[in-house]
Amino acid sequence: xxxxxxxxxxxxxxxxxxxxxxxxxxxxxxxxxxxxxxxxxxxxxxxxxxxxxxxxxxxxxxxxxxxxxxxxxxxxxxxxxxxxxxxxxxxxxxxxxxxxxxxxxxxxxxxxxxxxxxxxxxxxxxxxxxxxxxxxxxxxxxxxxxxxxxxxxxxxxxxxxxxxxxxxxxxxxxxxxxxxxxxxxxxxxxxxxxxxxxxxxxxxxxxxxxxxxxxxxxxxxxxxxxxxxxxxxxxxxxxxxxxxxxxxxxxxxxxxxxxxxxxxxxxxxxxxxxxxxxxxxxxxxxxxxxxxxxxxxxxxxxxxxxxxxxxxxxxxxxxxxxxxxxxxxxxxxxxxxxxxxxxxxxxxxxxxxxxxxxxxxxxxxxxxxxxxxxxxxxxxxxxxxxxxxxxxxxxxxxxxxxxxxxxxxxxxxxxxxxxxxxxxxxxxxxxxxxxxxxxx
Amino acid sequence: xxxxxxxxxxxxxxxxxxxxxxxxxxxxxxxxxxxxxxxxxxxxxxxxxxxxxxxxxxxxxxxxxxxxxxxxxxxxxxxxxxxxxxxxxxxxxxxxxxxxxxxxxxxxxxxxxxxxxxxxxxxxxxxxxxxxxxxxxxxxxxxxxxxxxxxxxxxxxxxxxxxxxxxxxxxxxxxxxxxxxxxxxxxxxxxxxxxxxxxxxxxxxxxxxxxxxxxxxxxxxxxxxxxxxxxxxxxxxxxxxxxxxxxxxxxxxxxxxxxxxxxxxxxxxxxxxxx
Numbered sequence: 001x002x003x004x005x006x007x008x009x010x011x012x013x014x015x016x017x018x019x020x021x022x023x024x025x026x027x028x029x030x031x032x033x034x035x036x037x038x039x040x041x042x043x044x045x046x047x048x049x050x051x052x053x054x055x056x057x058x059x060x061x062x063x064x065x066x067x068x069x070x071x072x073x074x075x076x077x078x079x080x081x082x083x084x085x086x087x088x089x090x091x092x093x094x095x096x097x098x099x100x101x102x103x104x105x106x107x108x109x110x111x112x113x114x115x116x117x118x119x120x121x122x123x124x125x126x127x128x129x130x131x132x133x134x135x136x137x138x139x140x141x142x143x144x145x146x147x148x149x150x151x152x153x154x155x156x157x158x159x160x161x162x163x164x165x166x167x168x169x170x171x172x173x174x175x176x177x178x179x180x181x182x183x184x185x186x187x188x189x190x191x192x193x194x195x196x197x198x199x200x201x202x203x204x205x206x207x208x209x210x211x212x213x214x215x216x217x218x219x220x221x222x223x224x225x226x227x228x229x230x231x232x233x234x235x236x237x238x239x240x241x242x243x244x245x246x247x248x249x250x251x252x253x254x255x256x257x258x259x260x261x262x263x264x265x266x267x268x269x270x271x272x273x274x275x276x277x278x279x280x281x282x283x284x285x286x287x288x289x290x291x292x293x294x295x296x297x298x299x300x301x302x303x304x305x306x307x308x309x310x311x312x313x314x315x316x317x318x319x320x321x322x323x324x325x326x327x328x329x330x331x332x333x334x335x336x337x338x339x340x341x342x343x344x345x346x347x348x349x350x351x352x353x354x355x356x357x358x359x360x361x362x363x364x365x366x367x368x369x370x371x372x373x374x375x376x377x378x379x380x381x382x383x384x385x386x387x388x389x390x391x392x393x394x395x396x397x398x399x400x401x402x403x404x405x406x407x408x409x410x411x412x413x414x415x416x417x418x419x420x421x422x423x424x425x426x427x428x429x430x431x432x433x434x435x436x437x438x439x440x
Numbered sequence: 441x442x443x444x445x446x447x448x449x450x451x452x453x454x455x456x457x458x459x460x461x462x463x464x465x466x467x468x469x470x471x472x473x474x475x476x477x478x479x480x481x482x483x484x485x486x487x488x489x490x491x492x493x494x495x496x497x498x499x500x501x502x503x504x505x506x507x508x509x510x511x512x513x514x515x516x517x518x519x520x521x522x523x524x525x526x527x528x529x530x531x532x533x534x535x536x537x538x539x540x541x542x543x544x545x546x547x548x549x550x551x552x553x554x555x556x557x558x559x560x561x562x563x564x565x566x567x568x569x570x571x572x573x574x575x576x577x578x579x580x581x582x583x584x585x586x587x588x589x590x591x592x593x594x595x596x597x598x599x600x601x602x603x604x605x606x607x608x609x610x611x612x613x614x615x616x617x618x619x620x621x622x623x624x625x626x627x628x629x630x631x632x633x634x635x636x637x638x639x640x641x642x643x644x645x646x647x648x649x650x651x652x653x654x655x656x657x658x659x660x661x662x663x664x665x666x667x668x669x670x671x672x673x674x675x676x677x678x679x680x681x682x683x684x685x686x687x688x689x690x691x692x693x694x695x696x697x698x699x700x701x702x703x704x705x706x707x708x709x710x711x712x713x714x715x
Contacts, residue, residue, distance in 0.1 A: 051636055053632055053635065053636060056635075057631075057632055057635050077641075078635050078636060079635060079638050079639065079640055079641035080638075080641060082635070082636055082637055082638035082641065083638060083641075086636075086637075087633075087636040089629065089632070089633055089636075091629065093587060094587075094626050094629040094630055094633070095629070095630065095633035096583055096633075097576065097579065097580040097583065097630070097633075097634060098559075098560075098561050098579065098583070099559055099560065099561065099583060100559070100561070102647070103561050103647060103648075106647035107634075107637055107639075108637035108638055109645070109647070110644050110645050110646060110647055111637055111638035111639050111640070111641055111642075111644060112638045112641060112642070113642050113643055113644065113645050114645060115645060116645055116646060116647060116648075116649060119645075119647050123647075141586070155637065156637070159637065159638070288597070291597075291601060293597045293600065293601065307603075308601050309601070309602075310597070310598055310601040310602075311598075312594045312595075312597065312598045313594070314591070314594065314622075315598070316622075317591055317594065317595050317618055317619070317622040318595060318598055318599065318602075318618055319618065319621075320614070320617040320618040320621055330602075331602050331603065333603075334602055334603025334604060335602075335603045336603075359621060359625065373602070374598070374602065
């Protein structure tokens with residue numbers, strides 16, 4: 001039996017004229033289906049259609065027919081489809097209802113009237129399947145992103161769905177956390193049930209996928225997986241210049257519990273310095289200290305004068321203007337720079353959406369809009385915290401070219417990233433930030 | 441710890457403290473609440489709460505002392521011509537303020553076990569079935585609070601580096617609007633996640649039905665006895681009221697309402713080392 005069948009399915013979000021899915025006719029077979037395609041192409045809409053969030057939760061206009069797990073999607077509410085099609089979202093922090101792991105996994109079972117006596121066994125099985133059994137009695141607030149995402153997967157598996165849909169479940173995770181989530185996903189597929197997943201880390205999934213579909217401009221088609229994500233060759237503009245910033249014996253973090261301990265480090269103009277290391281190792285603290293938003297507990301921080309561009313971990317939270325273009329113009333106005341907003345919008349492939357409300361864009365487009373808003377003009381110091389989270393290959397390529405240009409114009413760039421692809425493409429120098437120290 | 445037992449004890453503390461003007465009984469309830477909390481969670485976890493309660497109580501005392509120029513025992517006086525604070529400062533106004541401060545402190549400490557000793561899901565489980573969906577929605581929304589405060593810190597930092605500077609209340613829109621929008625989006629994503637796991641699809645079952653342990657029954661029984669005893673004593677006229685004005689008098693104390701109030705110390709034994 002097919003996992004899902006769509007027949008001439010057209011769907012538009014409320015208030016939108018352009019369809020997010022346009023006359024789609026496709027059949028997704030059993031096993032693992034990998035959903036690929038550029039940001040804003042319609043991947044998330046297709047996935048949400050499979051469990052009825054589209055159209056039942058999001059509203060809008062729908063035409064054609066859709067069937068998922070043998071049920072008519074348009075005629076069946078999401079809360080009923082939920083018993084057959086589980087859904088794991090992108091952000092592990094925004095899908096938890098309770099504060100303890102066992103209770104969180106029980107949430108779906110409570111909603112679907114599973115008798116209390118049957119719950120413990122199902123919770124236990126689901127946590128085992130998701131590789132999260134050892135977390136059963138932990139509080140969610142104490143878990144890492146990867147652990148939280150495995151708990152989210154367990155809370156879906158406990159409902160024993162026929163199909164599990166995952167929307168870029170590893171985009172917020174470091175490589176270790178992502179590998180554990182993908183392992184758990186593949187184990188579920190090997191248990192004979194269906195998985196539909198949109199994911200940018202294609203390498204491992206493509207080998208196991210029964211089928212790959214590409215979603216672009218609202219159209220869906222079966223394709224052969226192409227997963228090579230080669231390093232971009234970035235031309236060098238010249239040798240690095242003088243020191244742009246220095247940390248001299250810096251201790252930073254919380255009094256009594258420093259995150260960085262007596263760090264000595266410097267960055268040069270026209271250089272890309274990459275910070276690597278595990279989550280919680282101190283990369284973000286180091287970036288904030290260099291930026292000057294976190295005062296050191298000891299030691300000194302020196303910076304050459306000039307504008308600082310700082311991209312925080314969730315940069316889309318900054319967006320609040322009516323259009324993408326006005327977000328960029330706001331930065332240029334605040335920094336007193338006379339540059340056209342369209343220059344950076346073109347560089348990041350955003351001209352087509354420059355007049356749209358940034359929060360209406362897809363997650364990848366929003367990430368690029370935030371980058372444009374932060375990096376517009378000519379910053380002298382560029383600090384980027386995990387800039388490629390949730391980005392597709394096209395967006396990462398555009399970002400790489402933009403960072404290379406800023407470096408060649410003399411900016412000192414510091415990147416905190418787990419993304420090996422980005423590091424290989426851009427790094428002039430790499431340091432490891434771990435246990436409060438910096439090595440490299 | 442069962443949230444229903446906690447609720448019963450908290451409610452009785454509040455009823456007693458709000459139903460009498462006698463500071464002796466208020467003081468006993470205040471000490472009972474304080475002792476129960478300290479025995480359950482320790483002083484260290486209560487530092488912020490105690491500082492907040494202390495601040496509010498002292499403010500209430502001073503407010504009454506400064507603004508109520510009633511009573512016969514004048515401690516000192518400021519000239520009547522001094523706006524707002526001029527006039528006699530009396531022992532009666534000070535005593536009445538202390539009584540009011542104790543009322544506030546006792547009420548806050550009586551409600552504190554909900555946040556210090558129970559999880560949102562414990563409170564939700566304790567709700568009647570008819571309110572379980574509402575309770576779930578409240579518990580879920582409480583989980584968003586930490587992310588809102590993180591979002592505020594992160595957005596204000598990033599906006600400053602983008603060039604924003606706080607120049608009057610209107611300029612804060614550049615920080616507050618993105619935080620509010622992000623919070624609204626987070627709420628929608630959480631609602632999506634709940635819907636995708638069958639929320640509101642029918643009658644709910646409960647993973648852990650709240651059961652009253654023997655120690656919980658002890659607290660419930662002691663609270664019920666305290667309530668019955670105190671209301672009975674009030675009805676019989678044994679728990680007399682207290683009036684600070686016009687002349688300060690000592691509050692009356694009767695062994696029967698006193699015994700009822702002492703029953704509120706039951707959690708000191710049953711909640712020990714639970715927090």
